Amino acid sequence: MANLDQLMAIDGALAAFEMNERGELQQHRVVEDSAFDERTLDLLGHMCVANMAIATMQARGWEASFGKQGFYPVNGFTLVGLKWSAVTNGCHAVVMSNASADYEKAYEVLGVGGGAA
Amino acid sequence: MLTAELMRQPGVIAAGEYSYRGDRFSYKGEIDDEMARMASIMCRATTMSEHMQVGMLEQFCPDCGSSPANGWIVRGPMFTVCNVANVFAFLDNQSASLNDIMALMHKRLADEGTDLV
Amino acid sequence: MIRSLLAVDGVVAVCHFRDDGALVEGYGRMPDQQLQALARFAHDYKRLVQGNIDQLAMFTGIDGWTPPGGWIVHGVGMTVCGVGNLVCVLENAAGNPSEVMRELAEAARY
Numbered sequence: 370m371a372n373l374d375q376l377m378a379i380d381g382a383l384a385a386f387e388m389n390e391r392g393e394l395q396q397h398r399v400v401e402d403s404a405f406d407e408r409t410l411d412l413l414g415h416m417c418v419a420n421m422a423i424a425t426m427q428a429r430g431w432e433a434s435f436g437k438q439g440f441y442p443v444n445g446f447t448l449v450g451l452k453w454s455a456v457t458n459g460c461h462a463v464v465m466s467n468a469s470a471d472y473e474k475a476y477e478v479l480g481v482g483g484g485a486a
Numbered sequence: 487m488l489t490a491e492l493m494r495q496p497g498v499i500a501a502g503e504y505s506y507r508g509d510r511f512s513y514k515g516e517i518d519d520e521m522a523r524m525a526s527i528m529c530r531a532t533t534m535s536e537h538m539q540v541g542m543l544e545q546f547c548p549d550c551g552s553s554p555a556n557g558w559i560v561r562g563p564m565f566t567v568c569n570v571a572n573v574f575a576f577l578d579n580q581s582a583s584l585n586d587i588m589a590l591m592h593k594r595l596a597d598e599g600t601d602l603v
Numbered sequence: 604m605i606r607s608l609l610a611v612d613g614v615v616a617v618c619h620f621r622d623d624g625a626l627v628e629g630y631g632r633m634p635d636q637q638l639q640a641l642a643r644f645a646h647d648y649k650r651l652v653q654g655n656i657d658q659l660a661m662f663t664g665i666d667g668w669t670p671p672g673g674w675i676v677h678g679v680g681m682t683v684c685g686v687g688n689l690v691c692v693l694e695n696a697a698g699n700p701s702e703v704m705r706e707l708a709e710a711a712r713y
Binding site: 404405406408409412413416419420423424427428431434435438439440441442443444445446447448449450451452453456458467470471472473476481 | 521524525528531532535536539540542543546547549550551552553554555556557558559560561562563564565567570579583584585588592
């Protein structure tokens with residue numbers, strides 16, 4: 370299970386937060402002078418939940434059509450914006466700068482298995 | 487062509503391109519026509535959703551650097567799907583470097599328009 | 604033409620939007636800025652529903668889902684209904700989404 374301090378220790382991390390199953394913000398950390406306020410992180414949390422639900426539906430449908438392959442259960446979704454990316458798994462998410470984004474590291478800290486050897 | 491270049495990267499199982507209008511797709515790799523068609527429909531739907539979400543985030547936080555959307559990643563236990571603009575790639579988690587693939591896609595697609603046409 | 608939808612019970616706003624999400628015309632108890640935002644939301648939501656319904660049709664192989672007839676988002680006190688490039692907001696306590704969808708479908712033909 371990731372904790373917020375571990376997520377904030379990822380190179381380029383701008384914010385980390387925990388949400389409930391509905392996406393509502395439970396606790397968060399941001400870097401100093403962050404543009405990300407609670408209202409924005411709460412919206413982002415709802416998007417994380419929505420995206421994981423849609424991706425899970427897609428993986429389920431895909432594997433129902435073509436057999437089990439290794440997409441389901443989805444254990445990570447990343448939304449890549451212009452300057453930053455939001456990576457989520459379970460009830461945690463980290464927002465990191467695209468300039469130094471290490472997606473594999475983020476998934477590792479978020480407890481996602483199956484990374485590159 | 488980017489899909490051909492992606493197929494030369496380690497761990498890339500398939501790569502494809504779809505039109506935002508939803509009327510055509512092309513692909514290379516270890517999937518068949520039907521899988522590529524379905525993958526294109528799913529990737530297009532997720533991309534449309536991502537653009538909507540990033541637009542909302544931009545309204546909440548105009549200085550956060552959200553917009554325009556720059557891609558998304560779905561991480562499964564064995565495979566990952568990543569998408570930038572209207573190009574997608576299926577990766578084997580064990581042998582592909584997600585960071586390298588995303589960097590390559592962002593580099594090659596940096597000048598793509600964001601009006602989804 | 605779409606202004607007449609305001610006469611339907613519970614409807615507080617109605618918008619017609621272009622395929623790029625721009626507001627064509629909008630009426631009701633909302634400032635212009637909110638009507639523009641409603642048009643944008645409805646445009647995005649129409650695309651989202653189209654994408655999801657394409658996937659539902661694809662995964663289930665069942666005919667009759669696509670093209671979508673419209674969408675309804677039901678909130679605690681308000682509901683948003685969309686058909687084609689038209690969208691209505693109604694108060695749950697004062698209106699009926701079924702009636703609004705019927706009226707929207709009729710108006711969307713023109």
